[in-house]
Amino acid sequence: MDKSYDPAGIEERQYARWEESGYFAPAGSGDPYCIMIPPPNVTGTLHMGHAFQDTIMDALTRYHRMLGHRSLWQTGMDHAGIATQMVVERQLNAEGTSRKQLGRERFVERVWQWKELSGGSIRRQLRRLGASVDWSRDRFTMDEGLSAAVTQVFVRLYDDGLIYRGKRLVNWDPVLHTALSDLEVLQSDEPGHLWHFRYPLADGRGHIVIATTRPETMLGDSAVAVHPDDERYRELVGKKLTLPLVNRNIPIVADGYVDPEFGTGCLKITPAHDFNDYELGLRHDLPVYNIFDDNAAINELAPPAYRGLDRLAARKKIVDDMRALGLVETVEDHTLSVPRGDRSGAIVEPYLTDQWYVDIKPLAKPAIEAVESGRIRFVPANWAKTYFDWMHNIEDWCISRQLWWGHRIPAWYDEAGEIYVAQTEAAAREKYGLPDNVSLRQDEDVLDTWFSSGLWPFSTLGWPAETEDLRTFYPGNVLVTGFDIIFFWVARMIMLGLKFMGDVPFREVYIHGLIRDQDGQKMSKSKGNVLDPLDLIDGVDLDTLLKKRTAGLMQLHLKPAIDAATRQQFPNGIPAYGADALRFTFAALATTGRDIRFDLGRIEGYGKFCNKLWNASLYVLRSTEGFKRGDATLSAADRWIRSRLNQTISSVNDHFRNYRLDLAAQAIYDFTWHEFCDWYLELSKPVLQSGHATDAEKNGTQLTLLEVLETLLRLLHPLMPFITEEIWLEIAGRAGVAGETIMLQPFPVNDERWRDDEAEAELRWVMQFILGIRQIRGEMDISPGRPLRVLLQEASDEDRRRAARHAHLLERVGRVQSVRALQQGEAVPAAATALLGEMKLLVPMKGSIDVEAEKSRLVKQRQKLLLDLERSRQKLDNRNFVNNAPADVVTKENDRAAEFGRQIGQLDEQLAKLDALG
């Protein structure tokens, strides 16, 4: 083994070997275990959120694989329609060309090229993270098999009457020129105005005043509505207004939707450009005037003066013209909620178009029941509430997108516009009995990306064929994902899985938090605060980091701030921490909260942990050179560390079962560092490095070193696969374990036979002894190297026996030159004191110890004890406590009080002695 820990070399070597050896494929005859990767978008590279999520899934997969389950972590990628199309379009723009110039076919080819590139990076990143996915099953949402699944699902839903085509208002993105689903529209509060316009009555007898935030839509008004009970306008209902600028007569209608308190209580109605107005228009049979084109510019149905103007230009001109006509009453500042496309950021326009929809309620019902009945369990459980809230209010799903990149909708039209839905054109002709001379053209649109993602749990396993994989791995065990896509993805997988597989797609949904930067900010390119997981693994210098963060920035004015913040946070770039450190950090951060701040301090600490493990292993190897199994006696320390290890194993298993990788990481870290390294390795030295121990004792310690380390490595493997494999290969043989890889070894399980309360009590005594001595050293400024003579006062027989049994440990680890129990009646010298149960540890002063310092040290301890005693007594003096608290609690409190009192007494004695000296 190399003298120093070199993550880069280890990681490359081990991953290649695992992959070549086929260790990632499901194997054996155990129960199947399956996790479907949330397929990353082929828009570039994996970000910290992916790396976090992948770490969790890999840990779970490795854990179950080691438990002997036939484990599949299904990998793959998502074509991500809009997102990917935008990436490639941006590239084309930078090259001075465009999607339209290329034409559909060549554009799609170009996206495929990009997909290869991006897919390659993503696969490389997954490998670097140590992801044990079965690469032979890698899938892509647009590959042949998955595309066949998509069309099949579409056709079946259509045939079942659950997909329909309709002309309705949709969310239209005028920049991307496509419809969006409700989920792809984000509301943002933005400052604006509320314009009060006068609309004259057609009969010339006055006017009414309407309030609007969107003056430009008045060109499409087809009515003004008031509340039916609004006394102010009751007389006017049914009368006509003349719509200014357009000179169209429109009616005043009464509708309960109108809030009389808002504005003037008069609401202009534009059915073509507002969702509420559309509904109201239907109720009152109002005409629909669509005044926008695809770009949200004014179309030819509007008066000529406004044609061709963009929304905002039209707004300005309309306000000006209304003002010129004297029809503007007032203008107020007003904050309004603006709908924006989640990808383009453009203001989305309600727009009347033909789109395809899924009739969702029939699918939602069983999906709600699946969670209600517990067939699917959310972890943490409260996310089920979020799921229910959405599912109970779900609206039909608009699934058509006016894009080029995606699954083309399997629908054909004849010249009369009749619709034929089937897997292929040929199938359509056959299904509908269409002769060859009827010409058909396929729908130009593609499907929403989430339509194919929703099939992922079964399409990846070969559906619609009834494959062995489907039988084995559907339903999967757990879905690991963020709460941000519960609606987009989780809900749809549940609905579609139930519909097409007749069963839920997974038993549990583990919802993890979202990775944010150290200030709690979302990591995003435009904020310039993104971290590339590979940069944390490999390290990166400042210049490269600066370039990465500012290259291709959309808003150039942000560059100086990003530059400065980056320089401040990473003055020397980022050191290479290695994949294991990164993974362990992610695991440790996987708490139940929803925001996870990525703190560089944590990864630094866990990098050191790797180093610690490495060095401890070096020690174990050196200490067991030439080790052969033979007669072995296990010392108290040997039994103690095995007992502790067993308890750690038990809790780590619990934590894995509960998806608490943070607690699992913590438990392993504490055991490794603070029990195995801090104590056990130190305690092994006196046995192995001095001549006192017998061969059997040495054997016992060597065997324990090897077995504990070997087990610890297996326990740690799911979180830190690389370093554990590297070390394990070195020590397994010596520990008596055969195997080519740690990743197929059994995961440690609790074995009560190793539990040893007696050894634990014994070692607690030893450790307290040594800690007492160290405390005296530390506070009395005695150099750590100087051997001390220790006297025991009021030592029990057991204390004496223990002191004798562990004399070597005390000498070597505690740097104690000698331990001697004071005889009955023997004069007690002036000494620094530590308490150990009934006994006092005395370090005689002989002028070498500062009496005043020792006094103040003891006084401080005494004060602390007094506080404890006071609190304890208050409780015991409270009759209610004594009468009502459980007996064992009262007993415990009594014991505590007695113990505090006794220790105070001991300190008082000691202080009196010191006083006598001074």
Next chain:
RNA sequence: GGGCGAUUAGCUCAGGGGUAGAGCGCCACGUUGACAUCGUGGAGGUCGGUGGUUCGAAACCACCAUCGCCCACCA
């Protein structure tokens, strides 16, 4: 408007009806043959506020404050 979450040491966070925890940071000391990416010792918190339940609340309940997120929205 409805819902959810957070508030614990300087920072990042665990915990959870009876003794307040970790890592990092801080202070002091230390080249003890695994490790200075280390070791040893230490300082540091009335667990956001108010009220309630309880013998006992940091924990459970209610309300409030602050911050954050999600959903729905009155033009």
